[in-house]
Amino acid sequence: MPNPRYAAYEPAAPYFDLVRGVLGSFVDGEHFFDTMADDxxxxxxxxxxxxxxxxxxxxxxxxxFRGYVDNIALRSADRLIVHKTDDGHVVVLEYEIHGTILATGVTYNNRFCSILRIENRKIAHWRDYMDSLAAWNALTTQPR
Structure with a gap:
């Protein structure tokens, strides 16, 4: 049964599930947020x-992320490529997300590269790169 603490974040579930699934036994925590270090x-x-x-x-x-899910609902996250280095203490993720901008109904597709550093079985640092133009286009396109 999903944790009710995270019910408001359901629009980002495809992304959260992709990340949590790929990190498998490298981190502790059931939900995406649970895998993060407090700091x-x-x-x-x-x-x-x-x-x-x-x-x-x-x-x-x-x-x-509360602001994110108030504005974007994801349908899927896919095209995952994983690079594990340093005995799993550094993980590089390449992936795509697909969703909808809620205010306009415009389709949102984007590509990401995320570099994670894991310490004490929690994500201590996350560095994210994305296709900024794809985000800009989705956020500024008027409904059709």
């Missing part, structure tokens, strides 16, 4: 209005 640093190397470049801590990450 995780989640760094994004792109500019999207309303999304911070650096998010400090699990609580901050949950707050940021």
């Amino acid at each position: 995780v640093v989640y760094e994004v190397l792109y500019d999207v209005p309303g999304w911070p470049r650096v998010i400090q801590g699990r609580t901050g990450l949950m707050a940021a």
Whole structure:
């Protein structure tokens, strides 16, 4: 049974499930947020209005994702490529997400590359790269 604490984040479930599934036995925690260290640093190397470049801590990450799921609903996450290095302490994920911008109904597709550092069976640092133009186009396109 899903944890009711995370019910509001259901629109991002395909992404959360993809990440949690690939990390398997490298991290502890049932849900995506449970795999994060309390003091995780989640760094994004792109500019999207309303999304911070650096998010400090699990609580901050949950707050940021609350804004995300209020605006985007994902249908799927796929095309996963995983690179495990350093005995699983560093994991590089390449993947795509597919969804809808809720305010306009515009389709949203994007590609990501995320570099994760794992310490004490939790994600301590997350560095994210994405196709900024795909995000910009989806967020600024008017409904058809």
